[in-house]
Amino acid sequence: MRRSDFEAMVRRMADDLPAEFLAGVVTIEVTGKTVPHPVRAEVYTLGECIPHAFGGPDDEGPTLRSTIQLHHGSFAELSRLKDFDWRHEAWETLTHELRHHLEWRARVPALEALDDAVEANYARMDGEEFPPLFHLDGEAVDEGVTKVEDDVFVDVLLSARAWKGAAGADWPFTWHGRRWTVRLPERLPDVLHVAVRGVQPAPAGELVLVIRRLPGAKDLLRRSVVESAVAEARPA
8 A cells, every 4th residue: 555545544544543542643654764673573663652752730730642653564564464454554553652642641641761861872873971770771572682773782781700701702683584693892891882773674763782791789880981982783
């Protein structure tokens, strides 16, 4: 289905939704993104509910606004893999993301950590100082995998011995059901954010491996060393 036809179908579906369910929804939009699942092969993210910065008068408390997105690129990829009912899948995705919006509105304070993670990720990308473990406050995607906006973070927590052995080694990881490796630096800081290039299918944003050492008692007396790096992925 062409993107223009898909957009028209989604608009008609949105018109059929009860108005009270759409309270706080800024817009329902169709993007051209293809968003592969970080771990599972032949699985794609079809839609997302994106919460926005919230605020309101003190006497009313905070409010939440959301943008709901459906990713045409992901729909198109799945339609090539199996029998695919575009209308059914679009309705299921739209109502699923709308439920996310309603759940977020019911627990607005929980968004503060996610909002802070987004700000920290901007600092990381700009080469500024950032909290080393901000990715843990991102949206959980799978075990050890979180997402902050379009960027995917794979958390790798190592014992002191394993951390030493990982220095200079080819480190394996899974992306979209396939095994890859990246070469780690000869010297590892306490926390290393590795922006990975070259995986297929490409992520919508960055893929970042967070290689970190399990902290010990001595770490209470000093500040963790945090660094960033870029590495090219190779098929394992």
